[in-house]
Amino acid sequence: MEKYIHKVSYYETDKMGITHHSNYIRWMEEARVYFLKSIGFPYDKLEDDGIISPVIGINCEYKESTTFNDEIEIEVTVKEFKGVRLVIEYIMKKKDTQKLVLKGISEHCFLDKAGKPIRLSKEFSEFDNKLKDLAQKSV
Numbered sequence: 001m002e003k004y005i006h007k008v009s010y011y012e013t014d015k016m017g018i019t020h021h022s023n024y025i026r027w028m029e030e031a032r033v034y035f036l037k038s039i040g041f042p043y044d045k046l047e048d049d050g051i052i053s054p055v056i057g058i059n060c061e062y063k064e065s066t067t068f069n070d071e072i073e074i075e076v077t078v079k080e081f082k083g084v085r086l087v088i089e090y091i092m093k094k095k096d097t098q099k100l101v102l103k104g105i106s107e108h109c110f111l112d113k114a115g116k117p118i119r120l121s122k123e124f125s126e127f128d129n130k131l132k133d134l135a136q137k138s139v
Contacts, residue, residue: 002038004031004074005095008066018065024102025058028090031074032106035088039134041127050113051124053086057107063100071095078134083121085109086131089138 012023033043046053066072073095080087085107092102110118120128 004034004076006030006072006074008068008070008072010068013068018067021062024060024092024104027072027074028104028106031076031090032088035076039130041130049124052111052113053108054111055106056109060102060104062102066094066101072101077138078131079138081131081135083119083128
């Protein structure tokens with residue numbers, strides 16, 4: 001999959017001139033939305049189909065600071081999916097130097113619009129199969 005590129009905006013930096021730590025989580029979401037679209041399941045279509053996928057956990061390991069105008073490559077990988085919980089890994093690197101900026105994980109579940117858990121295998125088997133296939137390739 002093509003990596004998502006995020007260019008650090010001035011407003012994302014703090015008084016010290018480095019990117020504020022909270023922005024990396026937003027970039028994870030940007031990359032996740034891009035990833036879903038690239039595998040054929042755009043987030044807006046999933047929501048139209050009645051699938052809601054809230055974040056139930058986040059973990060970030062910050063490795064190196066970024067600053068205004070840095071271009072950050074974000075690689076997204078399905079680390080685990082067994083039908084109920086989805087674990088996505090994010091590897092962020094500076095595009096020009098390939099220095100590791102962040103390793104992160106987000107965890108998700110799947111709900112219907114009423115907030116009830118759903119099993120993708122029964123109601124959305126194509127999406128379920130795609131996630132399982134991607135998880136298997138990351139092993």
